[in-house]
Amino acid sequence: MKERDKILEQLDALLIRSTRGRGAIAAISGSTAIGKTTTLNALAERATSAGITVLSVVSSPHEREVPYSALAQLLHSIEAQCTTADVPRAGGAGTVHDGRQADEASALAPPSAQDDPMAVARRTYQIIAELTALRPLLITVDDIQHTDTATLTCLRYLAQRLTQLSLALVFTHGISVDEQSASVLDDLLYRTSARHFHLEPLSRVDIMGLAASRLPVLPSDRLIVEIHRLSGGNPLLAQALIEEHRLRLASDSVAGPMPPQSDGIGRQSTTEGGASIGPAFYQAVLAYLHRLGPRAVRLARCVALLDEATTPLLLSRLSGIDTELSKRYLRLFTGLGVLEGARLRHAGVRQAVLGEMPYGEATQQRYRAARLLNEGGAPPQAVAMHLLGVGPLHDGWVLPVLQEAAAHAMEDGDVPQGIRYLELACECSLDEGQRLSTKSLYAFGQWQLRPAESAPHFRALKGPILEGKLTGTDALWVAEGMLFHLDFDEAVEVVDHVNSGEADVSTALHSTRMLMAAEVPGLLERLEHPLPATTAPATSHSELRARHALALILENGADKYAIALADQVFQGSQNWPTSKLSGLPKALLALCYADQLDTAAAWYDLLATEVERHDAPGWWAQIESVGALLALRRGRLADAVRQAETAHARLSGPRWNVSSALALTVLVEAHTAMGNHQTAAKYLETSEPPPALFLTRAGLHYLYARGRHHLATGNTYLALSDFQECGTLMRRWNIDTPSLAPWRLGEAEVWLRLGDQKQAARLVEKQLTNSDSGLTRSRGMTLHALALVQTTAKQPPILRDAFRLLEAAGARYEAARVLADLSRAYQQLGDKQARPTARRAWRLAKSCQAESLCQALLPTSIPQNMDTKPPEGPCGADRPGQDSFGTLSESERRVATLAAQGYANREIAERLFITVSTVEQHLTRVYRKMGIRNREQLLQRAHAVSYESV
Template sequence: MELFERTEALNVLEELLAHAVLGKGGVAMVSGPVASGKSALLHALAERSLDLGALSISANASRMEQDIPMGVLSQLLQDAPLVAEERDRALGLLTEGSRSAMSSGFQPGALQQVDAQIVHALCTVLLELADRYPLLITVDDAQYADRASLLCLAYLARRVRATRMVMAFGHPDQQLQSENFFQTELLRQPQCRHIQLEPLSRGGVTALITERIGLAAPEQFTDEWYQLSGGNPLLAAALADDYRDHVRTGAGPPNEVVVSDRYGQAVLSTLHRGEPETLRVARGLAVLGEPDGLALLLGSSPAQVTREMQALTTTGLIRFGVFRHEVARSAVLRDMDVQDRMDLHRRAAELSYDAGAPAVVVADHLLQASKCGAPWLVTVLEEAARSALRNGHVEDAIAYLRMAWRECADETYRAKIMTMLVRAEWRINPVAPAGHLNELTNAMHRGSLRGSDAIVLARALLWHGRFDDAREVLEQLNESEAIEDPETVSELVIAQLWLRTTHPPFQQHLRHPVKELGLAAVASVAASRRLESALALAEVLARGPREEDMGSIERILEGSRLDEMSMDTVENALLALTYAGQCERATPWCDLFFVEASSRHSPSRQARLAAIRAEIAIRKGDMQGADHYGRIALDIIPFSGWGVAVGGPLSSLILAATATGNYHAVADHLEQPVPESMFQTRYGLHYLYARGRYSMAIDYPALALRDFQRCGELMTAWELDVPGLVPWRADAAEACLRMGRMDEARQLVEAQLARCDQETPRAKGIAMRVLAATSELRSRPALLRQAAEFLQRSGDRYELARALYDLVEAHQGLGEQRRAGLIAAQAQAVTKECRAEPLTSALSRGEDVDAIALPLANEVTAALSEAERRVAVLAAIGYTNREIANRLYISISTVEQHLTRTYRKLEIHGRADLLPRLRFDGQGAAESLRDA
């Protein structure tokens, strides 16, 4: 491999060798950080030696052979081209020198002494060889050479000045104190050249990587490659190899710098080439993650740690006191002995706790530590878990709580920790905590689980349909003594409201006397918001929406974030807006919290928000969106993990597929087994309604009526009979109409209308559409136009399409084909927007809507005044002049004047030509009719 930015150093060495060929020998000390290219430089010089007229002999010292006397010198003499007599003499001298060193009281690591005569004789062999051939002697990693060899090499270095010999040694900047004599001895010689290798520059790193990967280095990566390598050629080459490996997988060029196994291996190789103490400090740094407290952790002096940290910095492994990449730190940790690593983490945990470090820092060490047994362990882990949950690090919180639960000896405290664990696991997947429910139930029976923790257990049991166990938990809560703890009191009130809106049959089982609680007594701001949102939802489902409440619900959402306990707040508030018919308000909030749940790695919350988003989409007539979000919900949480709540996303999928005519998909959804216990929950109402709509679509009105009636019976029994939840009476009336039961149908739809007001335009529009079907033909257009107005105001595009379709049929029945065709054009635009294929096909089979002129752009109506436009819109969809006058509170004469001016401006002959000239695409129709 080419030597990058080492050309000048190689030139100096070649110049020394050229002088030696002419009889003027020299010594070179090549130093630099570990893995800076010293070995590659010496190897390149050895390869060039023959071209320069010299023979090369080399040796590589090793830490493992450092205590073998004469080991390095033996390598040199064995590599030298000696005749047989010289080789025998050299081997004999080596044996004698080794014996001399051993007899001088040798112990591993001791300063060996060799008889001066033997040293002289051995050096003479090499000097005589240099007399015959110019000689290059290279010794790499000279810091690991045995002392006996160093004595001989120092002796030889002092005599090379008048010989044809060059001695070149590779030596790192950091060395042991006992080896300083050799470097000092060489550098004081006048014939010695010291060559210091510096880290590669940014350009050098780029050139090295370019050559390594075989193509031009991507410009966007060069800065990061330089930062990650620190100019260390070995690390830079490893980054190139990681890049090349990624490309070879067939994945194509990466979008970001690849830092993988090759880089980690290069880090370890660099460390193992260095000093043991440097490696030890690197391991301590990997455990701590930062240099603070490193000396205490390792039991070393601050000066020693500072020196080794400097060595790590110059080597390019760390920057600003930390590893340049997490891959490097991970590699160092994996390379450690398991027990040693665990002991260091235990020590780090203790030191961090004593220093007052954040609980999360201490807990991270405890997770990796050997047995600690500290009295503060459980409380620190619990505190760390709460902090992790607040910051969205759910997996970390789960790990802390699991360890706390294992280490906790107090049964009551242990049950409390398990309850926290259930909450945390729930945020990942509601299936996960199911395995803990039996243990918590047993703890409840033993009296170890009480108050708010028991409520958490009851809610988990209800979710999974374990109603008998949940009932027992609730009954035990009733039997508990008077509760004074504000947190528990708050949770009891919130639980009562939650049961009221989600599991109504169970409300009677939680009868703890907490009626006197007011908002001022709630334990915290978060609990207050949860209570307010639960109350808001209960109010909407009990009495219907009130405009004055909508602002307060949005203020609750403004102050909420998806921290540990706020999902209920967000869910209740979003559902309150949705059931109140405020889908346009609910949509941006739901999208915002969905993104936040994703950023906080809370899949369960993502799924629950997706289910709400699907319900919102249904009520907006966005069937494609409902299918999209419904599938997201069931993809994130497996079907079985939804428990009784599966009716939420599943009903949205059924309704969307029914509306779009995808009946095969509906059949697949309905084949999914749902828990029977679901029909004792709010989710069951949605499922019954969706199944009934499908039965109507495939012309089984009797089956549909049964589902609608059951839905109504449950809503009535639970006192949740508001049209904003499920408009069951209107659909039951439509089923009765299909079955020829006209009187019953009219009674149902009139009862539905009696429950509707201006705050429930969607339910009222649906009901008026069905009312039109129970009325005489001549009365239907007026009723259907009113239905369309309410549905436009509600924003439900699908129900609007159904009303417009019925209006087309009504005009056709009255023989008003031209008007029917004009309305059909508008209806078809809306049905296509909703992807309501059955309606689109039905419209296409009627009047030839394709023959109707398409609406022109907005500038056509720009010439009209606001008053003229309002009159024109109403006239276009079939209102008479008298009806327009009554609606707009103007005289009939004024209506006639507006129409006359409109005909002139649009260059048309009468109202039959109005609709083709007005813009009635999906959004335009809603805007025009709403304004009118």
């Protein structure tokens, strides 16, 4: 506050000069709430302390038109500050009416409007002159710009005769944006003898001093910088921000750091750069605006309404305030720190300003804002935001704006906002056709937001479609929504109706055909009329390309053209619009079924970074379910479970749908591979799948996953039934590709369990004959199965080939299964590679979290206190009684277990958090106690336990 202290010192000098009979006049100017009144009051206190009589006047805009209203305050102040003996006895400043008592005449009666202005001015001067002869005076007038003209005339008369009086006149003068000052005020303020002091906004140093005096702890430099930026140096706002911070510190000291709070009217407390912004700050802004006057309040409300769309011209038209004047106010608000560009800087300030608007005024202004924005060519969303606050309208321009705004909102990833626009659009529709078209868009939006709950919105539109009231692409959108929810009877009726009567929807019908071929292939044969098939349109739109690619790969395997189509869907900008999200799950599936697992996973990871930009849970849940399938096939079982659980939670509801079914099948298959058979059974027993599911591609996944579960839990004949049913459907629908569901391999595994190797071999050979060399993972799995139907001697080279293919495909779990069988074959053949291969298989299975496979790879465990027979030879003979595994200490047993599982000394040290030297010492004692020489003998003698028991 150094600048203000300096101003007070200079004003003190003026006071001293005035006490010596050399009258002085000064004006303190500055913007609203900058501290003019505070400075004036400080001067008055100092004057009083110095023995100077202070006469104070506070002018008000409400009394500006009342003659002598300010002079009446001055006369009243004289009566209050002076003794009876000091008060001039010659009457008041005005005329003394006949009939008054003598004592009444001695009072300082205020003049009336009918009195002669010059006579009143002379009498006022005479009163003040008589008083200054007795004592020095300081007359202060706060907000002199609001003083009535009659009083200003008296003050001007007084100022012209100051030189021989012990009088100081000090005024505060607010800088007015929208008013021309009266000439008499200019004459008063801009006299050559007048001193002018302009209050600038507070500096950072000033704010530091202010904060230090009001906060319990010394504020940080970062906090001061933020308070200065947010307040624009305005003392009113700076003090409010300091108070916000003080309250936060007090709250934190009592209850710990608190989350943002609301003041009960929707105004959130937030923090920005360490500074708290909340109700105290918002109220300070409102107080500031009201002190500027009604025009400032009106303009601020219009700025809050228009928000990002604010321009001086638009603001002028909405507020009814001249454009140039609007610009002045904007400059004033910017200097205050309230504006950023042409919009209010803080959402809380905007809410506070709008919250004060009467409902009727707010509704009317929102309508005017929407109309002005629309006429000016503003984006539909900017217009629609205001229409939401108005309610249903039937103006012709409203419905198209709302529909277009909804489309843009959904395209930008804000599906909830798009739905709000469509809800209002339904109420604004002028006829049934418009209303039904809007309802189809609304159903589609609900499907993106809450897919599991959207079925009724689609079913409700079946009747209008069959009646011809909803046609074309809108009708087919509805049909595709019905397909998603397994409402196949309704979907077939709608598709047949559109296919039989409309000639201009061939491209849309072709797209629907490809969707059905990929998602619900069992339904195509139920259509009354075949849908048109052409490949040309599939090159023009990402959704068409994705559907076409998926259908081709399901029919032909690793089709290079189809893979290229799927890859094209992901090309270009990485900031995918929401409309493009619809094609992404299908493109990912196409790459997955083409065994392009690494490519698909890379695209999925890139998509995962985009999820925060889109509020479209339906689309993302579908992508997540495909991501879970990818994780499963890459052997990342825990990731598959996590992603499938997320997708299933978002997609599942009271009824099944194609995407929730896919997520569930991944959960069943992943838990089965991990050995969590009870969990897998729980998912299968949750609800009975509807018959309609087995007309879908997801139904094939379900049959295969359930078959794997039955096989793992010993229900071989149930598994056989599921695999055979899966194969029957795949052959019937002409999508018999092993990358979708390798049912032949599953069935062959069943026959091997049942002891029928010939039947198993026949199935594997059939699969091998039909396999596509481009399907790397599928071919590796087929070679694995082929090895198992061979003699043991023939198995290793085939298994090694299978492992190389699966490793190249990134299929870690299947690769671990191959290594497990390879180690078994080596063991049966007496090959020394058996143990290292088993260890490698165990580690790979462990990385997949396939616990059942890990357990199968370990030797059978025995009780810790059971003795084992010593190996033949000198080592065992030399150390009788030293061969008991139970004689090992707990720490020695941990080291021995990991050593037997193939871990190197350094790896054991890392896992047990001990040094390599300690590991070596433990192993030396283990060898001595067990009477063995090396790890090979340890593996023969020790019964290893799993890593969890370590």
